[in-house]
Amino acid sequence: MNIPAPTIARLCQLFQLLKRFEREGISRISSTGLGVEMGVGAHNVRKDINYLGEVGEGSAGYDVIKLKQRIAGSLDLAQRKKICIVGLGNLGAALLEHHTGAGIYEVAAGFDASINRLETIQTAVPVFPAYDITDVVKNRNIELALIAVPAQATQEAADRLIAGGIRGIINFAQIVIKPSRPGVIVRNVDLDSELLVVSAMLADREGRRSEVGSQQYK
Amino acid sequence: MNIPAPTIARLCQLFQLLKRFEREGISRISSTGLGVEMGVGAHNVRKDINYLGEVGEGSAGYDVIKLKQRIAGSLDLAQRKKICIVGLGNLGAALLEHHTGAGIYEVAAGFDASINRLETIQTAVPVFPAYDITDVVKNRNIELALIAVPAQATQEAADRLIAGGIRGIINFAQIVIKPSRPGVIVRNVDLDSELLVVSAMLADREGRRSEVGSQQYK
DNA sequence: TACTGTGAAAATCTTCACAGCT
DNA sequence: AGCTGTGAAGATTTTCACAGTA
Numbered sequence: 308m309n310i311p312a313p314t315i316a317r318l319c320q321l322f323q324l325l326k327r328f329e330r331e332g333i334s335r336i337s338s339t340g341l342g343v344e345m346g347v348g349a350h351n352v353r354k355d356i357n358y359l360g361e362v363g364e365g366s367a368g369y370d371v372i373k374l375k376q377r378i379a380g381s382l383d384l385a386q387r388k389k390i391c392i393v394g395l396g397n398l399g400a401a402l403l404e405h406h407t408g409a410g411i412y413e414v415a416a417g418f419d420a421s422i423n424r425l426e427t428i429q430t431a432v433p434v435f436p437a438y439d440i441t442d443v444v445k446n447r448n449i450e451l452a453l454i455a456v457p458a459q460a461t462q463e464a465a466d467r468l469i470a471g472g473i474r475g476i477i478n479f480a481q482i483v484i485k486p487s488r489p490g491v492i493v494r495n496v497d498l499d500s501e502l503l504v505v506s507a508m509l510a511d512r513e514g515r516r517s518e519v520g521s522q523q524y525k
Numbered sequence: 526m527n528i529p530a531p532t533i534a535r536l537c538q539l540f541q542l543l544k545r546f547e548r549e550g551i552s553r554i555s556s557t558g559l560g561v562e563m564g565v566g567a568h569n570v571r572k573d574i575n576y577l578g579e580v581g582e583g584s585a586g587y588d589v590i591k592l593k594q595r596i597a598g599s600l601d602l603a604q605r606k607k608i609c610i611v612g613l614g615n616l617g618a619a620l621l622e623h624h625t626g627a628g629i630y631e632v633a634a635g636f637d638a639s640i641n642r643l644e645t646i647q648t649a650v651p652v653f654p655a656y657d658i659t660d661v662v663k664n665r666n667i668e669l670a671l672i673a674v675p676a677q678a679t680q681e682a683a684d685r686l687i688a689g690g691i692r693g694i695i696n697f698a699q700i701v702i703k704p705s706r707p708g709v710i711v712r713n714v715d716l717d718s719e720l721l722v723v724s725a726m727l728a729d730r731e732g733r734r735s736e737v738g739s740q741q742y743k
Numbered sequence: 744t745a746c747t748g749t750g751a752a753a754a755t756c757t758t759c760a761c762a763g764c765t
Numbered sequence: 766a767g768c769t770g771t772g773a774a775g776a777t778t779t780t781c782a783c784a785g786t787a
Contacts, residue, residue, distance in 0.1 A: 310729050311778065319721040323699050327676075337746065346701040350780055357748060365787040366746045383728030384721060401619035402716070411717055451723060458545075475723035477716075481541050483564040492726045494719055498620070498695075499629055501712055503537040503602060505669060505693035508710045510601030511528050529756065555768065567768095568758055575770060583764040584768050 314355045318378050320345055321355070325375040337368035384411075389449045391416040392432075393440065393464045394456035395424055398479060402453055403430055415449050420460070440464065444471030451475045458482045465493075532573045536596055538563055539573070543593040555586035602629075607667045609634040610650075611658065611682045612674030613642055616697060620671055621648055633667050638678070658682065662689030669693045676700045683711075 310318075324344055328336060338356070342349040356362055359381045362374055379385040390412045392399050399417070406414050417434040419425055425434050435443050443449070444467075452468045454461055454476060461480040466487050468476060475492040478484055481500060484493050528536075542562055546554060556574075560567040574580055577599045580592055597603040608630045610617050614637075621635050635652040637643055643652050653661050661667070662685075670686045672679055672694060679698040684705050686694060693710040696702055699718060702711050 312726070313778070315725045315729060316718075316722050319718050319725055320699075320715075322721065323715075323718060339746090344701065346703075348780075351778095353747065354749085354779080361748075364747085365785085366744080367787075368746065381728075382721075382725035384724060388720075388724055390720065397619040397622045401615040404615045405716065406720075412720055451720060474727050477719050477723060481538075483562065485564070490730070492723050492730075494723055496714060496716075496719060497538075497541075498623065498714075500534075500537050500541060501695050501714060502606075502608065502630055502669060503540065503600075504534050505695060505710050505712055506602060506606055507533045507537055507600035508530070509692050510599075511533060512708075512710070531756070557768090566758075569756095571769065572757075572771085579770070582769085584766080585765075586768065 310358045314358055315382070317345065317347065317351070317355050318359075318382060319384070321352070322375060322378045322382075322384055325371050325378070328371045329375065334371050335368050336371060340368070387411065387413050388451055389413050389415040389447065390451040390453065391418065391444065391449045391468075392453045392455065393418045393437070393468065394454060394460075395419040395428055395434065396455065399453075399455035400428060400430070402455060403432055412451070415447050416443050418443075418464075420456075437464070437467070440467035441471040444468055444473055449473065451477070453477045453479065454484075455479045528576045532576055533600070535563065535565065535569070535573050536577075536600060537602075539570070540593060540596045540600070540602060543589050543596070546589045547593065552589050553586050554589060558586070605629065605631050606669055607631050607633040607665065608669040608671065609636065609662065609667045609686075610671045610673065611636045611655070611686065612672060612678075613637040613646055613652065614673065617671075617673035618646060618648070620673060621650055630669070633665050634661050636661075636682075638674075655682070655685070658685035659689040662686055662691055667691065669695070671695045671697065672702075673697045 321341065324341070338349040338352040341352045345352065359377050362369060362377050364370065392402050392414065395403065395417050403414060403417050406412055414432050417430065417432050418437050418440050419434065420437040422436060425436060428434060450473065452473050454464050456464050458480045461478060461482050462484060465476060465484045469486060469488050469491055473491065476484065478493060478495050479497065481497045483495070486493060539559065542559070556567040556570045559570045563570065577595050580587060580595050582588065610620050610632065613621065613635050617635070621632060632650050635648065635650050636655050636658050637652065638655040640654060643654060646652060668691065670691050672682050674682050676698045679696060679700050680702060683694060683702045687704060687706050687709055691709065694702065696711060696713050697715065699715045701713070704711060
């Protein structure tokens with residue numbers, strides 16, 4: 308309980324990395340090695356792992372499988388979760404396929420407001436009209452949702468999902484969802500904003516801003 | 526120079542929000558109003574804006590247009606940037622369309638390793654084989670790239686982009702890119718990890734972890 | 744010897760409180 | 766009166782340094 312959010316994010320990244328090591332047959336790895344692979348310092352890796360209690364073996368680094376299981380156990384990552392995708396436009400449809408084979412999640416449903424879209428889409432995932440969101444989420448015990456609808460439809464989609472008992476949402480629209488029930492975790496992944504952020508960081512780091520205003524940074 | 530990264534991210538979000546206000550005909554807004562819309566405190570909004578120097582007018586909140594222009598000027602967000610997309614699978618192809626109409630960026634090229642894919646894809650964006658990445662990026666002055674290729678092909682794609690002079694990369698694969706030249710900004714947007722993070726936060730916040738190990742959090 | 748685990752220091756980021764402007 | 770701008774306090778996160786262990 309109460310692991311800092313950045314640590315949680317890095318532990319998830321670490322979890323994925325350990326799965327790769329397992330596939331590649333690497334069975335033991337040091338914090339330094341992990342740090343290189345994750346792009347963070349070895350200190351940071353050890354500190355993060357330390358939130359889970361002791362795992363390493365004194366001198367010989369971490370056992371890949373044990374560490375992976377420890378993270379999965381602590382963060383409830385062991386069993387597949389059911390997810391759904393709301394909005395089956397270009398992005399939503401791509402997500403539908405993208406995640407099917409991943410192994411971490413089962414895509415249990417797709418939703419779209421357009422009946423026409425539901426009839427023409429080619430997919431093995433069962434799809435439903437948007438007005439069924441609440442019922443389907445409830446009846447199939449879907450835990451997580453990806454929302455890939457136009458900005459102005461996002462809040463309503465979220466409300467329906469939450470009414471059905473959804474526990475977490477990843478939102479691809481450039482609008483902030485106001486959860487109608489507390490405890491729902493929302494993460495925003497706005498592609499346009501990501502591009503802006505990269506541009507802005509370049510401008511800031513290089514001091515290449517245009518001189519529209521007169522004020523300087525303090 | 527030297528604006529904190531979280532502030533840069535929020536300023537970009539703010540920039541998008543102001544564009545929406547402009548479309549909706551809202552011309553003036555207070556820090557409180559902005560905070561509600563962005564899901565952060567009014568203090569935070571003022572502090573962020575303050576990095577740009579003075580903008581507000583003492584008593585009456587911020588002028589939407591002026592504030593937007595100030596952000597654009599300081600963060601070099603005013604003119605469209607050229608971007609490209611590497612990897613035209615489900616996700617890459619969706620991104621190709623997703624961004625075409627956004628207005629912030631011009632999608633100047635797409636790349637894929639499969640010639641067959643290049644011949645069959647339907648798009649108005651010019652597409653090229655992967656081995657042309659370096660030349661096309663250089664000749665067309667493309668500044669930013671989205672990488673949506675399989676994990677094992679990611680580093681090579683990045684190397685080619687960087688050789689062509691790319692300045693920023695958004696990476697959709699679950700692998701950390703090691704830039705072959707300093708100064709390139711890389712942001713990772715791994716969809717699987719995002720889902721894991723949401724799961725993990727739920728587990729952590731609710732103390733619902735399974736008792737695989739014996740240790741507790743400290 | 745090579746590595747982890749962890750308290751403490753440092754850096755970063757957020758929140759507060761209130762002076763100052765319109 | 767209502768709102769911004771900002772130094773200072775507070776909280777959080779990262780980095781460090783080194784004791785402890787196999």
